[in-house]
Amino acid sequence: MKFNLSVTCFLLVFAFGQNLSAQNNPKLEAKAARIHAKAFTVDSHTDAPMNFTNKRFDISKDNSTTMIRSCVDFPRMRQGGLDAVFFAVFTSQGARTPEGNAKVKAKAEQIFDSIDAAVSRHSDISGIATTPREAYKLVKQKKSVVFIGVENGYPIGNDLANVKHFYDRGARYITLCHTKNNDICTSSTDTANKKGLSEFGVQVVKEMNLLGMMIDVSHISDQSFYDVLKLTKTPVIASHSCSRALCDNPRNLTDDMLRALSANGGVVQMCILSDYVKKPIPYPERDSARMAIRKKWKNFQDLSDQDWEAASADWHSLDEKFPQKLATVSEVVDHIDHMVKIAGIDHVGIGTDFDGGGGVDGCKDVSQMGNITLELVKRGYSEKDIKKIWGGNLMRVMSAVSEKKG
Numbered sequence: 001m002k003f004n005l006s007v008t009c010f011l012l013v014f015a016f017g018q019n020l021s022a023q024n025n026p027k028l029e030a031k032a033a034r035i036h037a038k039a040f041t042v043d044s045h046t047d048a049p050m051n052f053t054n055k056r057f058d059i060s061k062d063n064s065t066t067m068i069r070s071c072v073d074f075p076r077m078r079q080g081g082l083d084a085v086f087f088a089v090f091t092s093q094g095a096r097t098p099e100g101n102a103k104v105k106a107k108a109e110q111i112f113d114s115i116d117a118a119v120s121r122h123s124d125i126s127g128i129a130t131t132p133r134e135a136y137k138l139v140k141q142k143k144s145v146v147f148i149g150v151e152n153g154y155p156i157g158n159d160l161a162n163v164k165h166f167y168d169r170g171a172r173y174i175t176l177c178h179t180k181n182n183d184i185c186t187s188s189t190d191t192a193n194k195k196g197l198s199e200f201g202v203q204v205v206k207e208m209n210l211l212g213m214m215i216d217v218s219h220i221s222d223q224s225f226y227d228v229l230k231l232t233k234t235p236v237i238a239s240h241s242c243s244r245a246l247c248d249n250p251r252n253l254t255d256d257m258l259r260a261l262s263a264n265g266g267v268v269q270m271c272i273l274s275d276y277v278k279k280p281i282p283y284p285e286r287d288s289a290r291m292a293i294r295k296k297w298k299n300f301q302d303l304s305d306q307d308w309e310a311a312s313a314d315w316h317s318l319d320e321k322f323p324q325k326l327a328t329v330s331e332v333v334d335h336i337d338h339m340v341k342i343a344g345i346d347h348v349g350i351g352t353d354f355d356g357g358g359g360v361d362g363c364k365d366v367s368q369m370g371n372i373t374l375e376l377v378k379r380g381y382s383e384k385d386i387k388k389i390w391g392g393n394l395m396r397v398m399s400a401v402s403e404k405k406g
Contacts, residue, residue, distance in 0.1 A: 032374040035383045040139065041369065042084040042391035044269040044349060045149065045218075045240040047356030048072040049087050050312070052114040053305040060122045064365065069316050071354035071365040074125055074144045080369035084135050084145035084391065086239070087115050089171065090356070091152050093180035093187075094301045101157030103302070108155035112148070112169045119146050130170055131402065132395040149216065149239060152178035153185075158200060163207045172398065173214035175239060176201065176224065185224035188250040196223035202231060209233045212405030214398060217241075217261075218251070218271075218351075225257055234401045235265035237394065240351035240358070242276045243335045243342075249276050255342050262343040265400065267393045269351030270336050273358045277327035277335060286322035293318070329362035333375045336389065345385050349394045 051057040051070050062075040072085060089111045094100045119126050126144040129135040135145045148170045154177070156162040166174065177187045184201040186193040197205065205228055208215050215236045217225050228236060238261065244252035253261070253268060261268055274280070297303065297311040339348045352358040354366060362371045376386050 028377055029374060032370065032377040035377065035386050036081045036370045036373040036390075038383070039373075039387045040084070040136065040391045040395070041082050042086075042135075042145075042147075042349070042394055043082060043354070043366070043369075044086050044237065044351035044394055045088060045151070045271070045356075046072050046085055046352060046354040046358075047088050047090055047151075048085070048354070049111050049115055049118075050090065050308075050355055052111075052118055054309055059118050060125065064367070069319070071352075071359060073366075074122065076365055076367040077144050079367040080365075082144075082366050082369050083139050084129070084147060085366070086147040086149045086173075086351070088149055088151040088175075088356070089115070089155075089166075090178075091154055092300055093152060093154050093178050093182055096183055098157075101155075101159075105155045105157060105162065108150070108166070112166075112171075115146065115148060116170075128170055130172055132399055135395075147172055149173040149175065151175040151216075151239075152182070152219075153204065154178070154182045156184065156204065158183055160200075160203050160207055163204060163213070164211060167211045167213050171213070173216045173237060173239060174204075174208065175216040175218055176204070176220050176228070178219050185227070186221040187219055187224075188221045189219075190221075193221035194223050196221065196227040197231070201227075205231050210405060212402040214401050217266075218269075221250075222254070222257070225253075226260070229260055229264050232264070234404045235267070235397045236261065237266055237397055238268040240271035240273070240353045241268055242271050243338045245342075246335050246338055247276055247278050249279075251276055258339055258343040258347075262347045265347075265397070267347050267349050267397050268339055268343060269349040269394065270332060270339065271351055271353050271358065272327075272332050272360050272363060273353045273356070274324065274327040274360055275357075277331050277360060281325060286318060286324070289318050289322060290315075326359070326361045328360055329371045329375050332360055332363070332372065333379060336376070337379065345388055346393055346396075348389055349391070350389060 056066055057063055059073045063070045063073050089108050091104050091107050119128050127138040128146045138145045150166050150171045153174050176184045179187055179189045181187050181190045184204050185197045186195050216239045217228055217236050218238045218241045242252045244254045293314050
């Protein structure tokens, strides 16, 4: 469903975007390109809006040379055959006080406004969707599709009405927390994280069920995860998570969690942030430098747009000073293989975390998404199953959640 491009034209774009070596099988490459061109492809989690405050960034142009670390823009979506992308309204966790709640809600509103403005300025090539049907319609109009998700329920504060407010602003999932505990639930990477959902968190889950809003269990603690599954009346998503069996990181899902998510009817969206794909090689110099930058910029909290741009430049400069050995596309598909084996083919998708740290060797931005399809074809996945992984499963959940609301 790629903008009605002919298969011949798309094959040329695909081959260019993949930078494949001559030793690959041309027949498999052609098959992968055809499948990728026909599939409705969705990336369930990107942090592209973090670039919107940078005056050098223009989402309507290829930013790969002007902002070399950016991963998502509309031209590269087309080049990589990506139909739809979720833009995250991301806020880092701050003070759980009335003042902190007011400040973070204002920040979330600003990000929503920036997404609306970016798409509105380029309505000839893009559009915001809130349902699968709207998304399919936009693709037929040869437009890139933008969905919205809220990463971190912190902007909800203690006001349940904010859940509906964000739904009305177009958000179709909320990641209940981020790297720190909040008033909704405990995080997988914070201390004392065995408490799970709070009483307020229970209300949030119920409200999201009523609204027909997907509950995102990425980042939340194991206890929070099981509390959500026990309570929810609709399928859930993990918008960007990997397998803990293959990479022992608390952000990833255990096999038991994958089975529980499958039984719930939900879907885990494979994250391609390298540290979650494979255990990083110890790099104390890089770790120390990261800690120093976090301290310098107050853990990236309460920064102005100008300070945020400077802090981001500092953070990304570490990639040049201390280059990291990234995981590969093959290792990404190792996780997909494992999750399909445990959870089933109907319960696995892809959520890159591009512009939020995502990117592996062979798939560093959206222009290279076809490499994942090629690896799936090499491993014998059928066209039907690849279409499920690339968007069918997530759209099924999105529709089911909407239909069961009320």
